[in-house]
Amino acid sequence: MNWARRVALLTLVVAVAACALPRSGPNKKEIFAGSVLNDGDAFVVSVNDRVTRATAVVPALGFSGNFVNAGALGSDTIRPGDVLGLTIYENVDDGLLVNPGQNATLLDEVQVDGAGFIFVPYAGRIRAAGNTPEAVRRIITSKLDTQTPDPQVLVRRLAGDGATVSVVGGVGAQGVYPIERPTRTLSSMIARAGGIAIEPEIAQITIVRGGQRARVWFNDLYRNPRYDIALRGGDRILVEEDTRAFTALGATGSQNRVQFRSQTISAIEAIAQVGGLSTQLADPTGVFVFRNEPEDVARAVLGRNDLQGTQRFVYVLDLTEPNGMFQARDFAIRDGDTVYVTEAPFVQWQKTLSALTGSVGAAAGVVDTASTLSQ
Template identity: 70%
Template sequence: MKNVPLSWVRPVAILAALTLAASCGLPKVGPNKRQIFAGSVQKQGDAFVVSVNDRVTRATAVVPALGFSNGFINAGRLTSDTIRPGDVLGLTIWENVDDGLLANEASNATALEEVQVDSAGYIFVPYAGRLRASGNTPEQLREEITKKLEDQTPDPQVQVRRVAGDGSTVSLTGAVGGQGVYAIERPTRTLSTMLARAGGVAIEPEIAQITVIRGGEQGKIWFQDLFNHPELDIALRGGDRILVEADSRSFTALGATSAQARVPFESQDLSALEAIAQVGGLISTTSDPTGVFIFRNEPAEIANQVLGRDDLVGAQRMVYVLNLTQPNGLFIARDFVVRDEDTLYVTEAPYAQWTKTISLLASPLTPLASVETLFGG
């Protein structure tokens, strides 16, 4: 049997490695650009592949709308003296006669020490009847009682005071400095001042959301909007429940990025450029800056606008393509808004596949070089 010259071994090994690479395929993080475009509707796939431009960024720039209804915004501030259901009042009534309606012969003053405001907000005063107390101040209630009695006894003098009941309270839970139940007092009549009373928010202000539950109604706002939009600093009501929590939105990062993970939002508005930065940016040796994709289920009204159609119904699978190497590519990526549950996927550069091929070819050459050295080749 003839020996094969060592000079033939290297080309044969390279050819074998190339054959192996072609038949088995090289390892990669996911589909390449060609494979993604092959799944487009235009090629009988099930997703619309759209190159992002200024028109597309405007059509897709949708952020969650948070705010309070008019019922919250138009509610007036409570005063610290406002009487509320459950309060216990003390009434003293002086009559300018020796034998009055209420007073006995020994005294012209009558004390009603414990008059509780019922659940409907009313109290009962002899000879004055059932009166609305809730929502009034002690002075307003005093005037009402006086008006009811003066037709029956000359020049009555009435005093009203709160004996028990600490007024309205609200509860604060979630990411605040001190969770608990707090009374609505003169310095804490609004949402922002009550949050300050509880120690402020205990998370990053950029992602803090405030929910106020009042009876069967609720509203939610961004914490920062309390200061950017003063009209959202609503007046509080007894029984309000205030919840502070972090923004729950997130996106998934996959492919040739520095990190592959489910990533929470770090601001109210997150652009594609910021999303890339949050995961550590692109990898210079493997990432393809022309192949940055955003996968999303887009509502029909937005998909129709993006595609210039009006016949789509239901959520549509959309794949948005960003090319960071274009003259305005970084500006477009900065303006394109990432939304909740989006998937950010970056393809590998062709160079990365070539590098893997070279590495694969280099592996069998090391022992071959050793053989050549042994034979003095």
Template identity: 75%
Template sequence: MAVVGSCGLPRSGPNKREIFAGSVLKKGDAFVLTVNDRVTRQTAVVPALGFSKAFKNAGTVGSDTIRAGDTLGLTIWENVSDPLLGAAGTPATVLEEVQVDGSGFIFIPYAGRVRAAGNSPEALRRIITQKLDKQTPDPQVLVTRLAGDGATVSVVGSISAQGVYPIERPTRTLSAMLARAGGVSIEPEIAQITILRGKQRGKIWFQDLYEHPELDIALRNKDRILVEKDTRSFTALGATGTQNRVHFETQTLSAIEAIAQVGGLSTSAADPTGVFVFRNEPAEIANAVLNRKDLKGPQRMIYVLNLTEPNGMFQARDFVIRDGDTVYVTEAPFVQWSKTMSAVMGTLTSAGSISALAE
């Protein structure tokens, strides 16, 4: 038996004794802590997402304000039989898709260059009417702002219809623009929305957009909207249903949910008293957990969960898993004993077979 044990039987990772040997109390470099209510409270850190005041306080863009790059539609009626702009006998002249140039001006025959940017369609109508009134009696002018490229936002990422969209009256806010682009194409619970505005950046959870109305911010020209899936993940190793790098499926993830996400504990191999969470903890949290003030830089922490304790399942339910964590479940002592016995019995069987062949 000793000979077989010394050969190094295969296993999924270190046992509890070997992990505890890495503690700072035993000249290792990791702090090993049993999870309790205090540890759970101190380590319950969830990424804070939200918009700054600059985003929240921005007023809604007036959709009727004309900007450089916009496209306008003009219809001009003249009260004469021989109009300046149209053919004889034609009561109205239609000027389709008049582009506002980079300086904010448009050109109207007999009215010349007219400043359009900064005016509403109604204000521009009055300006054009005044200019044409000198050339033709009692002209009537209609100005409409078409969907041009003056005030636009780009929507990219996990969205049904990526593209560049104009800011119009129905799409002046973030939620309305996302709806205009067909909505998110990933699970809403793990969707994140990032707004890039010049040098400013803001990120929120998609669900928070509807749970907190103040996050439904007004959009600005040249805003970039990025929809992406939550990239946080943890690694599951040891006696679990699956050993893999696993992405978060919810905004917050507890230890018990992480174990369930990988298929639970292996019923034939897992030791429920040995569930470990390995983490590089920021110094601020490490000092709070250890009740110290002298630690500097990230600290190696090993959190221990014993699911067999009276409140063990509750502790695992409340302990928050964070991005980059490693969740490791040790094998039950019986598993190694079983492997040893199998190796011994296999050796004896092989020896008996060889003896039988020799005879």
């Protein structure tokens, strides 16, 4: 039976060696085999200072000139739909508007029409929307002054909220708020709504004004005062978290889809966020970043002008190089990236030996059982 045992053990060794052992993904050799240089469909590029500069693309958020250059509204700006009350005083007995024996005429509930105008007898059609009550008073006075001596006019809002904005998303108190003197700018209106209720570092603010939309980082309101824009009636303010994320796979502390926790994140920070490299599995020479690069960035990275459209790239980081950690610290991760760490070569040997040891033990037990039964 010694001869039969040897044959059985040899058969198991060959079978285990031929099997594909479990692993977390492709190895370095397989990734490099997919390079364009090897008739693959991806450019495999080692990260250096030039590549880091060419790929350092950060989302550009900010307001256009139409938003930045808009002047602040007055706290009592009249809006279409508002209802005004007019009182007109005349210094003559037989005035244009007053009744005999009186010197004042009261015009209640003069509504601003959809186009923003009101009608005043003898003064005609007057633009009210966008003006303050004081500005409307001056316009009416000017119109009547040529027809009655020294008219005195009072204008007040009887109904209507004037200019309002809506604030939704990650704020303390969502709602519709009037534009008042203390809340005529973006930062003051957010404060009026209870401040932001999400992490400031990843908070983004979107303004929708008519057919225009613009977005800015919350912190930039204070870093760059020009972004603290004046509000307009009807503005919609949305406060939300940054939605960018990357995926971590392979021999890392955890494999997961990870949200950005800051405006920029480096490769070394991305690895740290998932628990770092696995000390028992990872190959520090095989850290890869998979990405689809836009045409302009792809051309800059490769120094070529013949590329058309989006290109597949695999960036290689070797943390064992003298400046490898610095390269990983400076290389920016972008939205949709896949960070993959290969297993060290010896890991597969360990798995093979473990599988062989277990298989050999099992085979030996089978042979021993067979020998016992045959006696």
